[in-house]
Every structure is written in structure tokens, then in C-alpha cells.
Amino acid sequence: MADASVPTAAQGLLSVWHTYRIPVLFLSAVILAVHASRKSQPRLKTPDSSSVPSSPPPSSPVITEKPVEKRIEKKPAVKTNGPKRVQGKKPARSSGAGQAVESLTCIQPIIFYASLTGSTERYAQILLEDLRAAAQTLSDGEDSDRGLLAPQIHDLAYVDFDDYFTSAPKPPATAPGTRYVYCLLLPSYNIDTVINTFLSHLDETHNDFRIDTGSLSTLAGYTVFGFGDKENWPTEEEGFCSQATELDRWMAKLSGRKRAYPLGFGDVKSDAHDALREWSAGLQQTLGEMLKYGGLGEGIPGSGDALESDEEGEEEDDDGDENEAPAKNRKRNKGTVVDVEDIQMGDSSSPLPIDFTTVGQSGVTTTTTTATAKEMVPKTSPTYAALTKQGYTIVGSHSGVKICRWTKSALRGRGSCYKYSFYGIRSHLCMEATPSLSCSNKCIFCWRHGTNPVGTTWRWQVDSPELIFDGIKEGHYKKIKMMRGIPGVRAERFAEALRIRHCALSLVGEPIFYPHINRFLDLLHGDRISSFLVCNAQHPDQLQTLQRVTQLYVSIDASNREALRRIDRPLHRDFWERFQRCLDILREKRHVQRTVFRLTLVKGFNVDEEVSGYADLVEKALPCFVEIKGVTYCGTSTSAGAGLTMQNVPFYEEVAQFVEALHAELQRRGLGYGIAAEHAHSCCVLLASDRFHVDGKWHTRINYDRFFDLLEREKSLGTPFTPEDYMRETEEWAYWGKGGFDPNDERVYRKKKAKAEQ
Numbered sequence: 001m002a003d004a005s006v007p008t009a010a011q012g013l014l015s016v017w018h019t020y021r022i023p024v025l026f027l028s029a030v031i032l033a034v035h036a037s038r039k040s041q042p043r044l045k046t047p048d049s050s051s052v053p054s055s056p057p058p059s060s061p062v063i064t065e066k067p068v069e070k071r072i073e074k075k076p077a078v079k080t081n082g083p084k085r086v087q088g089k090k091p092a093r094s095s096g097a098g099q100a101v102e103s104l105t106c107i108q109p110i111i112f113y114a115s116l117t118g119s120t121e122r123y124a125q126i127l128l129e130d131l132r133a134a135a136q137t138l139s140d141g142e143d144s145d146r147g148l149l150a151p152q153i154h155d156l157a158y159v160d161f162d163d164y165f166t167s168a169p170k171p172p173a174t175a176p177g178t179r180y181v182y183c184l185l186l187p188s189y190n191i192d193t194v195i196n197t198f199l200s201h202l203d204e205t206h207n208d209f210r211i212d213t214g215s216l217s218t219l220a221g222y223t224v225f226g227f228g229d230k231e232n233w234p235t236e237e238e239g240f241c242s243q244a245t246e247l248d249r250w251m252a253k254l255s256g257r258k259r260a261y262p263l264g265f266g267d268v269k270s271d272a273h274d275a276l277r278e279w280s281a282g283l284q285q286t287l288g289e290m291l292k293y294g295g296l297g298e299g300i301p302g303s304g305d306a307l308e309s310d311e312e313g314e315e316e317d318d319d320g321d322e323n324e325a326p327a328k329n330r331k332r333n334k335g336t337v338v339d340v341e342d343i344q345m346g347d348s349s350s351p352l353p354i355d356f357t358t359v360g361q362s363g364v365t366t367t368t369t370t371a372t373a374k375e376m377v378p379k380t381s382p383t384y385a386a387l388t389k390q391g392y393t394i395v396g397s398h399s400g401v402k403i404c405r406w407t408k409s410a411l412r413g414r415g416s417c418y419k420y421s422f423y424g425i426r427s428h429l430c431m432e433a434t435p436s437l438s439c440s441n442k443c444i445f446c447w448r449h450g451t452n453p454v455g456t457t458w459r460w461q462v463d464s465p466e467l468i469f470d471g472i473k474e475g476h477y478k479k480i481k482m483m484r485g486i487p488g489v490r491a492e493r494f495a496e497a498l499r500i501r502h503c504a505l506s507l508v509g510e511p512i513f514y515p516h517i518n519r520f521l522d523l524l525h526g527d528r529i530s531s532f533l534v535c536n537a538q539h540p541d542q543l544q545t546l547q548r549v550t551q552l553y554v555s556i557d558a559s560n561r562e563a564l565r566r567i568d569r570p571l572h573r574d575f576w577e578r579f580q581r582c583l584d585i586l587r588e589k590r591h592v593q594r595t596v597f598r599l600t601l602v603k604g605f606n607v608d609e610e611v612s613g614y615a616d617l618v619e620k621a622l623p624c625f626v627e628i629k630g631v632t633y634c635g636t637s638t639s640a641g642a643g644l645t646m647q648n649v650p651f652y653e654e655v656a657q658f659v660e661a662l663h664a665e666l667q668r669r670g671l672g673y674g675i676a677a678e679h680a681h682s683c684c685v686l687l688a689s690d691r692f693h694v695d696g697k698w699h700t701r702i703n704y705d706r707f708f709d710l711l712e713r714e715k716s717l718g719t720p721f722t723p724e725d726y727m728r729e730t731e732e733w734a735y736w737g738k739g740g741f742d743p744n745d746e747r748v749y750r751k752k753k754a755k756a757e758q
Ligand SMILES: Cc1cc2nc3c(=O)[nH]c(=O)nc-3n(C[C@H](O)[C@H](O)[C@H](O)COP(=O)(O)O)c2cc1C
Pocket: 114, 115, 116, 117, 118, 119, 120, 121, 187, 188, 189, 190, 191, 227, 228, 229, 230, 233, 239, 240, 241, 242, 268
């Protein structure tokens, strides 16, 4: 029985399993799925969730904005027998806008100073009064939760460094949105003083393994102003304000680079008072912006973002001018880039192409022709993404602005571009922009090729000059402000940079492609911003109707038809005829505008045997100046595809040889030109017409104020003027053979000598 019952029972179970296996399996699957999905749910519950939170902190406040952060703060401290561990928040490297910054509601400035003989203490009182006044103004806003509190002040000789410089003070419980900004005023002494003790404390804090790096990163920001004596310590290398510089560096490290305003310097024997007041005004403005935006956010100080350099002595890699590629941009993201021209092709819904050379001329309006046109660079296009990634700010639908690397260099007192040596343009006052991202050439050395749209006709929407003007200024200033936090940026140069004085219309594309270029220029000049316009010698009609610019360039990339075709790869079939007509126009304009030939030498393409050909072109157009520059290797697929390698980059000696040969040839023909200036760092030399050689001295620089005065007089009274009317003497250090580096700037030599440009 027993034996028989076993199989019977088993058979029964088996038959039950066969009957119910499908629903059972289904049910199990559902249970498993529900369980798995619960596990994958975020642990945080929404406030309206009906389930009970797993482990609520006792009497925890309602979590609204920053649940994660607050929970971390509430975590009970784990007792250990080891040394005390001081924790700061990990610095937000990318944006500088950490979590604490977002919840900023009011700023508490704290002034710290050290003073041995009393002068810094007096200056600290001046700052105290300034910030007190600012606090009154900035606290009167509509939102009473946001504001600037009355400043506190401390003598570093009397504070316990642990209270303020090991970790930052915590905000009061009653006002958790309070954030501190340290304003540090420091003299320098080359003898042992309390300042050394203070700096050692910062050093130790930074290097103490028990203390997190960035232990002051809960500060909203910091800024340093140094006092020194230039009479006895004339330069920074010789120790001028050395301790303030050191303090600024330590604070950058400890705070996670929360430099709210650039390091300022004052010479107690001359400008200390004025420099401090100017710095204080800039600082107050920054504090206002921090309150407005909730901290050092994007486009606001200190964040520095992509431009933030890691090392104080960061090297520059490129020459940043129109035809030159920043090293970091050399790796082009192939495949993400599409020419707008290619996108437009085959799109039957596109408006009919308009020969842009007829658009914008007298009597021709663009509104009707472009009413249904598309945007040149739509926000959703790969071109937009590629250009933005490279640092361009796209304005409207076809304009762009970008900060060149020389602007950054000048802000740090490390020298301006060659245009300073030749024409007196200080790079930190210069905005690089274009009203047309489109061009009609595909030059082999244009490192932007592949990202900028090309075309022979303007077939896109036309933005108003006002929109472009306002947009590029806004974009430029925003980028300048982002540099506030970059190490080495000088406060006085930063303040100067907030007033654009020059515009280089040469960024990318062809500026005279833009149908309203003349109105756009009026806006620039109306704001007393000089205009340096570079065109590609392919649009004679536009060149003819172009009104005054401060300096008019034509790119001369070859001396004969075949070489020009190989180098510029123009889209116009009649490119050589267009080129020749442009030279004629330049000749006509040479007594009205400062006309410039820009030669870019590419070894193996447009140098050898071409001296005579270039002399022909000079003889034809008689430009006021001839700028000769070695090409910069940009390593793009475009240049590689055109057979361009490092071998095509001339050495400076080769450029110099070419210049001398061209100069000799011009002299042989009886054309009055001389070698006026050089900027060896950019591999660039300037030939100038003898018209600019007065009383035995070169006058290649520009008197900008005079230019605007003359322009205004011409507009109101019709009095014409010539390029000679606004020339200015060239600095001796820029003369041929002198190198062209302003001795007032600090020369920084590159570490990596194997650079393409060298
Ligand atoms: C002994 C001594 C050493 C100094 N060393 C430097 C120095 O290395 N670099 C500098 O820029 N100024 C130097 N100075 C100038 C002071 O920084 C300057 O006078 C400052 O204003 C002093 O500030 P205080 O009056 O608040 O102490 C020095 C002055 C003295 C008396």
C-alpha cells in the first residue's frame, strides 16, 4: 500500500501542477517584477507619498530644495579615535555653482587685513565704508531674503586662523542662506612677520592629509588686494606684492577656485588709493551679480568654466588670431560637422538663392527677399553645436563672437597680439566677432573650416544690425566676466576689459557677406569701437560700397591664379577676376581708408618663387600696409586632405627672409615701402608705405580717439580725412629687429617646445 500510495500521491501532485502551472508561473513572474521595480525606485519619497519613509531623522525639517545635502549635514558624526577630520564640500570644478551656492540668499562680506605700519589698516577702513554703503543699496531690493549684509572686519593678527581659515564659518541657524565672501587686504614684507605665519597656516591646511582639500569651498567667494612698494620692488618678479599673490593662490586652492574678483594691486607710493577704489567698485558689482544669480554661476565671476586653468603658470599654445587654431581645438570632431551649404543642397523648399552682392546695395531691401528664408545656423543644427563647443557664442542666426586667447593673455599681463605692436590694439579691449558665419572660400589653413557654413549667395534670414550688435557685446562681456576667476587676471585690466574699444571683424566667415554691414559698422563707431575688417577679396561689389572702417584688410593668400585656387579653394568660378577687382578697389580707397594686405605664408604653396608675383599685387593696389605672417598648422582633416603638414609651416627666419626679399623687390621697382615692425612671437612682420614714415619714425599705430573725432566731423560737416590724419608713432620695441614684445608685459615662455607653431 505504502509503495502504491507514493506514486499515486506524486501523480496527483503532478496533475495539480499541470493544471495550475501557467497561472502559478505568471503570478510568480508578476511578484518578482513588482519586487524588482520597487528596488529600483529612488529612495526619496515624494512628500505626498502615502508610505512611511524608511528612516526619517528625528523631527527632520521639510526637505524642499536640497534633500541630499541636508541629509548629509544631519548625519550624526561617527566617533573615532583618530585625528579630527575637517570636511569641506568637494569643489564644483565644472561650473563653480555648487549646491551651497544655489541656496545663497544673502552675502556676508568679511574683510581681513594685516598691517604692520598702519597703512593697510587705513585702506581696510575705506573698503569697510564702501561695502557698508553697498550693503545699504543692495539690501533695499524687492526680495527681502536676498541682500548684502553689513561687512565685518578682522585684523589677521588677532583672529584665530582655525575659526576662519581651516574651515569656513557656518551660516547662522536663523539664516542658513547666508554665505561668506572673504575680502583680504595684504601688504607684502620680505622679512618675517605675522603674514608668514598666516600663509604657512594656509599651506599647512592645504597639505594636511586630515583636512579635505577645498576646506573653504563653502565660501561664496574670496578676493585679494595687495599693497606693496614699487619704488623698491618695481616688478612682480622682484617681489612687488608677492605675499598677496601667494595668498591669492592659496585661497584659490582652499576655496575650490572661488575667486570672486581678480587680484588687485596698489602701490603705496603712487596709485594705491585709486586702485583700491576701482577694485572695490568692481567687487561691489560682483557681489550684486552674485546676489542676483545666486552665486558664482555660469557667466558670473570665478566660475571660469572651460577657461579656468589649472596651473598658475599655464602656457599658451597658439596665437589665437583669425587663421590660427587654439591647441585645444586642434582635434576636430570629425563627423559631427556639416556644412550648411550641404544641408541646404537638395532642399526644394529653400528660398531661391539671391546673389548677395546685390542685396543690401542702395535701394535693395532684404526684408522681402528673406521673409521666408531659413536660419543660417539654426540652434538645432550640428553646426551650431560644433561652433558652440569650440567656444563661439552664436548671436541671432548668422553671427558669432568668441574670445581670442590673446584677450586672456592680456588680462593676465602676458602680452597682446601683434596688433598691439603694429597698431596699438590692446587685446583685452578687443572683441572678435563676425556678422556672417558663412564664407565663400574653403581655405586649406582655415582651422574653422568644417564648422562654418559656406556659400556664394546669401539665402538665409537677415538679422538686424541692432540685434547683432547687442548680442555680440553681451556674449563678449559674458565671456570676459567668466575670466574673473582665472589665476593671474589683473584687476585693473579686468575693469578695463568691461569697455570694448576694438572689434576685429575677422573671426570666421566673410563679414561683408552680411547685407547690412554698413549699418552695423555705424553702430560700432557710434560706440567708439574701432573696426578692423578682414575680407577675402571675393566680393568686389560689397567692397566697393563698404563705408569707412578703421582698417580694411584683404587676405592675399597667393600671387597667381593657380596658387589661389589651390589654397583658398574658392566657390566662385570667376574667383581670380573678383580678386583682381578687389585690388583695384583697394587702390581707389587707399587715401580714404587704411588698407592692408594680409599675406599668410604656406611653405610649398605660396612662398617659393612668388616674391615677384606678390610685388605685382602690391604695385597694383598700393596698400598702406602689408602684413606677412607664417601659417599656423591646425592639423584638421581639411588641411591634411589638402596636403598641408608641419613641413608647410615656415620658421620665423624664413618669413623674415621672404619679407626682406619682397622689400628689396618693391624698392627695385621704386615703390616706397619699408619694414616697419615685427611681432616675432606671432611670426608676423609689417611692411608699411613710406606715407607712414614721418620725421625718420614709423607711424603704424592708430590714434583711435582722433579717428572717431574725424569720423564724427565728417558725418556732421562732410569734412573728409585720410589715413595719415589718424596715424600715431610706432613704439621702438616693435621696430624690425626688436622682437615686438611690450617690455611692460611679462614674457611667458612655452614649456613644450615641440609645438607646431614653433
Ligand atoms: C621691511 C619692509 C619690507 C618690505 N617688503 C616688501 C616687499 O617685499 N614687496 C613689496 O611690494 N613691498 C614691500 N614693502 C612695502 C610694504 O608692503 C608697504 O609699505 C605696505 O604699505 C606696508 O603696509 P602696512 O603699513 O599696512 O604694514 C616692505 C616694507 C618694509 C618696511
